[in-house]
Each structure stands twice: as structure tokens, then as C-alpha cells.
Amino acid sequence: MNERFIGLMSGTSLDGVDAVLVAFDAEGGLAVQADFFLPYPLEVRAQVLSLQPAGANELDRAARLGCVLAGYYAEAVNGLLKAQQLTPDAICAIGCHGQTIRHAPQAGYTLQIGNLALLAELTGIDVAGDFRSRDIAAGGQGAPLVPAFHQQLFADADKARAIVNIGGISNLTRLTPGEAVVGFDCGPGNMLMDAWIHRHQGLAYDQDGAWAAQGKVSPALLAAMLAEPYFAAPIPKSTGRDLFDLDWLDVLLAKHPTPAVDVQATLLELTAVTIAEACLKHAPASRELYLCGGGAFNRVLRQRLVVLLPAVSVSDTATLGLPVHQVEAAAFAWLARQLVCRQNSSLPEVTGATGARVLGALYPR
Numbered sequence: 001m002n003e004r005f006i007g008l009m010s011g012t013s014l015d016g017v018d019a020v021l022v023a024f025d026a027e028g029g030l031a032v033q034a035d036f037f038l039p040y041p042l043e044v045r046a047q048v049l050s051l052q053p054a055g056a057n058e059l060d061r062a063a064r065l066g067c068v069l070a071g072y073y074a075e076a077v078n079g080l081l082k083a084q085q086l087t088p089d090a091i092c093a094i095g096c097h098g099q100t101i102r103h104a105p106q107a108g109y110t111l112q113i114g115n116l117a118l119l120a121e122l123t124g125i126d127v128a129g130d131f132r133s134r135d136i137a138a139g140g141q142g143a144p145l146v147p148a149f150h151q152q153l154f155a156d157a158d159k160a161r162a163i164v165n166i167g168g169i170s171n172l173t174r175l176t177p178g179e180a181v182v183g184f185d186c187g188p189g190n191m192l193m194d195a196w197i198h199r200h201q202g203l204a205y206d207q208d209g210a211w212a213a214q215g216k217v218s219p220a221l222l223a224a225m226l227a228e229p230y231f232a233a234p235i236p237k238s239t240g241r242d243l244f245d246l247d248w249l250d251v252l253l254a255k256h257p258t259p260a261v262d263v264q265a266t267l268l269e270l271t272a273v274t275i276a277e278a279c280l281k282h283a284p285a286s287r288e289l290y291l292c293g294g295g296a297f298n299r300v301l302r303q304r305l306v307v308l309l310p311a312v313s314v315s316d317t318a319t320l321g322l323p324v325h326q327v328e329a330a331a332f333a334w335l336a337r338q339l340v341c342r343q344n345s346s347l348p349e350v351t352g353a354t355g356a357r358v359l360g361a362l363y364p365r
């Protein structure tokens with residue numbers, strides 16, 4: 001009998017909530033039955049961003065915003081249920097990522113806000129969340145978690161494959177037959193491009209990379225960006241807005257003043273180069289690269305990856321049966337199911353933890 005789970009992803013891009021309804025068969029095989037996207041209003045996005053750096057009254061602001069976010073998560077769940085004409089009792093559990101406002105595995109914690117008790121109350125469905133903390137408690141990075149799901153879904157018995165998610169941050173999964181999975185955050189995905197076009201044009205993102213395509217890459221600025229120690233740091237590693245934000249960029253721009261349009265071109269190139277270098281260094285045998293996440297829609301970025309990786313065929317996960325915008329949310333449905341079944345869902349070879357663990361916390365309805 002099929003079991004239905006809902007996955008909710010609200011990632012570092014802060015664009016909104018991606019929701020999917022996933023049916024699992026008894027063997028764990030899955031099919032996405034529906035998806036739904038609920039954009040955040042600008043003020044929600046601004047409130048999440050304002051919690052990124054330490055600030056006045058932040059505990060109260062984070063807890064209040066967590067309640068607001070639960071409302072959006074519930075709305076996304078209801079959107080799915082309505083479209084599929086389902087009632088809450090048709091769903092085993094919701095897997096909810098929450099909204100990362102701090103990620104500090106070196107300090108022993110990561111923080112995803114979103115009031116999960118309230119989400120259980122609002123939906124009448126079991127809610128699973130806080131998937132990263134247990135891996136950090138076991139000595140890991142707590143991120144990226146999705147490589148375990150990529151392995152389940154996209155690994156091939158004969159072919160070495162690489163999967164790259166381009167969300168706010170980009171992350172690579174290497175799936176080589178007979179070898180341990182490798183996975184880590186490459187660096188900024190869309191996050192800096194989004195922030196820069198928002199500052200200069202008030203837009204949420206640079207559609208298809210069109211503004212970036214009008215500029216020229218500044219070699220000096222690109223070199224200064226690539227000198228960031230994170231890029232050469234050994235794996236396991238993970239990152240976020242804690243490091244890559246407009247303050248990071250402004251420090252570099254103070255030394256390398258650059259026209260705004262050329263900054264956008266250089267940021268796109270940074271994303272492309274760091275992904276390509278991650279593939280060449282950590283997945284050299286992979287002749288197939290599958291993109292997912294919103295950045296897979298960025299035509300200019302994709303073209304740069306094709307040029308930078310001439311020996312690799314670049315496509316996206318839709319080719320493997322899962323549309324690019326569904327992958328991360330589906331991963332959180334899978335994480336919820338693993339928790340409900342008390343099955344491990346972490347890959348210690350990816351995160352650096354001392355062992356595999358059952359991830360997450362459960363809020364029964």
C-alpha cells in the first residue's frame with residue numbers, strides 16, 4: 001500500500017516554500033504526485049534576512065517569525081491537499097526543513113526556525129523537522145543532507161554521476177559506482193546574484209541570467225572572490241549566509257570597485273567556476289552532471305557550466321524523472337519517512353559525523 005508524505009523546503013534563497021506530495025511504495029520507491037509553491041511576501045523575506053546577523057531582541061523576533069512561518073507552511077500543505085482533494089488523515093507525516101538563520105557546526109549547532117508544534121496543530125498531521133541537529137551532535141556538518149536522497153534516487157550501477165543543486169548555496173553529490181558518496185557545499189549558488197540584483201534593480205532574481213549576460217566578468221574581482229579560504233578548504237564542509245552575504249561582497253568591492261552590471265556577471269561566473277572546480281576536483285570520473293534547484297533555470301549559468309566542463313554532459317534531474325524544483329522538497333518527504341520508520345538517513349562520509357543516524361524530531365498531530 002502506498003504511504004503519502006509531504007515535503008516542505010524553504011531554503012537559503014528565501015523565495016518561498018516548495019511543497020511536494022510523495023507516495024512511497026512498500027520498498028521505499030517513490031513518486032511525486034503533486035507540487036505547490038507558495039512565495040514569501042517581501043516582508044517575510046526581509047524578516048528572515050534581518051535575523052541572519054546577530055541583532056537586538058533576536059530571540060523574540062525569531063520565535064515570532066517561527067509562528068508566522070508555520071502559517072505559510074500550513075498554507076502550502078493545504079494547497080497540496082486541496083489540489084489533490086485529500087484530507088489530513090491521508091498523510092503519514094510532513095517533513096519540514098524550516099528556515100535556516102544560523103549554521104555553525106563548528107560551534108555545535110545549526111538553527112532552522114519554523115514552529116513545528118504549531119504546524120502540527122494547524123494541519124492535524126504529524127510533523128518531522130530539525131533534521132540537521134543530530135548529525136552535528138554526532139560530530140558532522142549537519143549539511144548537506146540531500147546526498148543520501150540523491151543516492152537513493154539517482155545512483156546508477158555502471159555510470160559515475162554528479163548531481164549539483166543550485167539553490168541559495170550550491171552543493172555537489174558525487175555518485176560513483178562502488179565508491180563512497182561525496183557531498184559538500186560548493187559555495188554561493190544564487191544567493192549573491194539575487195542579493196545584488198535586488199539592491200540595484202529591486203528584483204528578486206536575475207531571470208535567465210539576462211542582466212549578468214549584459215556585463216563583463218572582472219578578472220580582478222573574480223580572483224579576489226576565489227581567494228576566499230572556504231573554496232580551497234578540505235571536505236567535509238558546509239556554508240551559508242553566515243559567510244556569503246552582501247557584507248562579504250562589499251569588502252571585496254571596496255578594494256575592487258566594479259560597475260554594478262559587471263559585478264552581476266562576475267557573481268554568475270563565481271557560481272559557475274566554483275561548481276565546475278568542485279566537479280573537476282571531487283568528481284573527475286563523472287561524465288554526467290545533473291542540475292537541480294532554481295539555478296538550473298538560469299540559462300546563462302548553464303551555458304557557462306557546459307563551457308567549463310567540456311568532457312561532461314550537462315542536463316538536469318528532469319532527465320532522471322524528477323523536475324528540478326521538486327528534488328529538495330521530495331528529499332524532506334523522504335527524511336520524514338526515514339524518521340517515522342526509524343531508519344538512518346545521514347551519510348557520515350559526507351558530513352564527517354562519527355556514524356549514520358536517524359535524523360529529526362517528531363511532533364505528533
Ligand SMILES: Nc1ncnc2c1ncn2[C@@H]1O[C@H](COP(=O)(O)OP(=O)(O)OP(=O)(O)O)[C@@H](O)[C@H]1O
Binds near residue numbers: 294328
Ligand atoms: N528563470 C530563472 N533564472 C534565473 N534564476 C532562477 C530562475 N528561476 C529560479 N531561479 C533562482 O532560483 C532560486 C530559487 O531556488 P531554490 O528554490 O532551489 O532555492 P532554495 O530552496 O532556497 O535552495 P537551497 O536550500 O538549496 O539554498 C531563486 O531565488 C532564483 O535565484
Ligand SMILES: CC(=O)N[C@H]1[C@@H]2OC[C@@H](O2)[C@@H](O)[C@@H]1O[C@H](C)C(=O)O
Binds near residue numbers: 142328
Ligand atoms: C544549513 C543549511 O540550511 N544548508 C542548506 C543550504 O542550501 C543548500 C546547501 O546550503 C545545503 O547544505 C543545505 O540544504 C540542503 C537541502 C541539504 O542539506 O542538502
